[in-house]
Amino acid sequence: MLILGGTREARELAHIATGERGFEIVSSLAGRVRAPLLPEGAVRIGGFGGAEGLRDWVAANGIEAVIDATHPFAVAISANAAVALHDSGVPLVHLRRPSWSAQAGDRWVRVPDLAAAARVVSTLGERVFLTIGRQGVNAFAEPAGQWFLIRAIDPPEGPLPPNCEMLLARGPFAVADESRLLAEYRIDVLVTKDSGGDQTDAKLTAARAAGIPVVVIERPPLPEGAVTVETVAQVWDWLRVARGGIRSR
Ligand code: NAP
DSSP: OEEEOSSHHHHHHHHHHHTTTOOOOEEEEOOOSSSOOOOSSEEEESOOSHHHHHHHHHHHTTOOOEEEOOOTTOHHHHHHHHHHHTTSSOOEEEEOOOOOOOOTTOOEEEESSHHHHHHHHTTTOSEEEEESOSTTGGGGOSOOSOEEEEEESSOOOSOOOSSEEEEEOOSOOOHHHHHHHHHHTTOOEEEEEOOOSSSSOHHHHHHHHHTOOEEEEOOOOOOTTOOEESSHHHHHHHHHHHHSSOOOO
């Protein structure tokens, strides 16, 4: 199996696949993060060279199933996988953790993309906590008078907002720490992708408690006709059906 990774679910899959399930797997990482959390088992790092490169790699390495366990906002690799494996005879499933949903007391403003987030944030607050990772920060670089606290694992490249401070950190984060951060930096609006999952949702709880608005960037759509599951456990069910049971060692 090839696991397209870069997420906690991908690491969990690799752990179970190499352990109790006894599959031969290769996990693939893009190589964006300088010191990535490595999954168990074989790992390759770096792009494949588009859909064609991925198709060739899958064929050359005798891959029998592909699990796209990439982040919900990693659009290109998911699209490449769909194109590469179409009509290839190698089954593909997209593992997507469920979206976050608003709870009572939340003040969420849902927007379709980064550009819309940058537009709307200027109407919502003066001191912005930007938690969208290092990619996409450039969308907020145009001076609009606000101050930004930018949190990412590695520093973003390209233009940054003129008034900002970087906070390099990797989740998971605790609610108490997120609340402390909001208070310490006098944050009055939070920006996030709808990443889903419990690794980075503490900021949403903290924002709810503090009564501050949250700009939630909606997920891009998956490729048309994509087969999806929401949990690691469902991947095994899919595998059984997809291949009549991929053989394990
Ligand atoms: P992307 O825009 O979908 O992909 C851009 C290019 O990076 C792809 O065309 C592919 O290059 C390469 N690539 C991406 N994921 C890869 C993987 N797992 N293995 C090998 N090559 C990969 O991806 P992205 O948004 O930059 O995300 C990159 C990685 O970071 C993903 O693995 C994702 O799971 C993880 N991540 C992303 C986010 C996010 O917010 N986007 C957040 C957390 C983690 P080629 O065309 O050359 O094959």
